[in-house]
Amino acid sequence: MRPKLLATTALLALGPSIAAPAAWADGDDPGLGPEDPASPGAERIADTYWVITGFMGLVFLAVFVPLVVFVVKYRRRGRDRYADGLQVYGSTRLELTWTLVPVGIVAILIGFVVLALPSLNDFAKGYGGKTEEVTVIGKRFYWSYEYGNGVLTIDRLRLPLGRNVRLDVTGGENDVIHSFWVPALGGKFDSIPGETNTFYFVPTERGTFKGVCGEFCGLEHTEMTITVEVLEASEYDRWVREEAGRQRDGTSQLGRETFEGACAKCHGLAGEGDVGPRIAGNALIGDRDALVRLLEEGRGKMPAVGAGWEDRQYDALFDYLEKELGQGGDADGS
Template sequence: MKRKWQRWFRLLPLAALALLLSGCGKEGVSALEPLGPVAKDQADLMLISVLIMVVVVLVVGFIYFYVLIRFRKRKGQEDYIPKQVEGNTTLEIVWTVIPIVLLCILAVPTVPKTFSLSDTHSAKKESALEIEVSANQFWWQFTYPKQKVTTAQDVVIPTDRPVVFKLTSNDVIHSFWVPALGGKVDANPGQVTTLKLEADKEGTYRGRCAELCGSSHALMYFNVKAVSSAEFDRWIKEMKAGPDQPASASAKQGEQLFKQNCMSCHAVGASQTNKLAPNLTNFADRKYIAGFLDHDKKTLEKWIADPSALKPGATMPARGASGKLTDEQIKQIADYLFTLSVEK
């Protein structure tokens, strides 16, 4: 029973390789399905290392099972005394040198890639897009400094050029990770770190916080929406123009309530930055509420009524700054927020 099981376990790394090659996980979420040049470079390095490691595991596994089967204690051999071998210099040199060679094979591509993937300066020369990211417990703000546009939770990037993210944090250490586009870099308070990413094709890629940052670390999602260059320019223009005025009576009422109850932290208007809570200029265009909740009015009302029930540790007060918003008023605010769309 034992040998059968263990042989099965020896096969697992092979299965791992097969899975790696075929890719798995959901598209737009997984590091195993790289969708940009950075993630592809990283996946290549992963593959090289996996291949080397599979060789190692196979060699060790072969000797291991041979030894266990060949030299097991058999019945009637109780008095047998094996030869007491001290060692074997040749063998020992062999299994010192071979790993060194394997590691050199791995180190050779590792070093140049370490430098090239962290090189954000030459990326700038290629007229890369610069986006400032500031992380907060538990949401993300994105500012396009050249375009003077600020948004939150969903970041829009063009597909035709690399993007350099300049990361910082307003409170604790967070980490900015979009697995399908590339590895993560930490967002540290009081410092700016940089990360270069690029998307090959249009689509929405899931991003998340990867460094423990408090109660809702697990819910600190964001989205990277990659669009064509023309669409990106249009989006910037629309963001600057801002959303249309609300039409319905309820939404108009909601706007008033929003101004009284929410504006001390939130902002509507893409030029407004450095607020205590996410900028909501294009709220209605986003994919999720608070980064992870279904994007519908019902959920939004639940969220406004009691945010920390849905996202533990969220600092947003229940029922507005006053804490006194009625269900009806919350409904009106929700109506207003769903008019905040810039995409025509």
């Protein structure tokens, strides 16, 4: 019993320190640490993580190294099982040490957090200069992004490198709380119906950053993914201008994005059915009024995915549905 207990304790204590380097060797993602930060706020958060982890490592060693030494040094060595040990009454120096050292460690950690993290508050006021504003709406089970010039995208957010970004994160009417969370860019910002949380940051790396809804929100929660593409500012400006034109004249991918983001997660990419019924070829696809009512009100396990949509988004979706899933179209999405 005793050796088994000891082995289990040792495994529990050492497991993570064995697993961490193994995960490290696997690829460049250590698995246990934060993602490589791609904004100043995310950098502060990562710094805090590593400082606290460093102290945790020191405390771990300060406890376990003496523990192992004492287990070996003071083992029984054939002494009588009931022999009394050395009687010790107090040690002012030792007691002061084990009181003051932890207090000092906690003071350092608090100091670090108080000094390093207020910059997150500064970010809450923005950095000055030109700001790109995007309204982010979290709904079951997709993210809707509306840019300053009216462009809409679903699940995929594009942003300019090196410019102030202000995300106004809010929830859909009658929806539940979701949480906008892209670890490489910053902390979590809840999307709450009727309230707006503002998230300021500056993307400092080009590339694609992944996130996911950070709030367990229901049936297709895990499908509520976030993709942020950071483009060169000039490339972004061109895209957002041209996309506005495409969305005006109906040649954009808005219909496809809306279907893939707001419908396909339950009905399948070809409308073949998944957690929701098959809808390819369904008569409702040709009956716009009835379908709008269904999308605005929801039914049973289907949320009101279209509540609050503007006509242009319905137009784009109907174009897509009629082409791809209508009674005339084929159901394999080609």
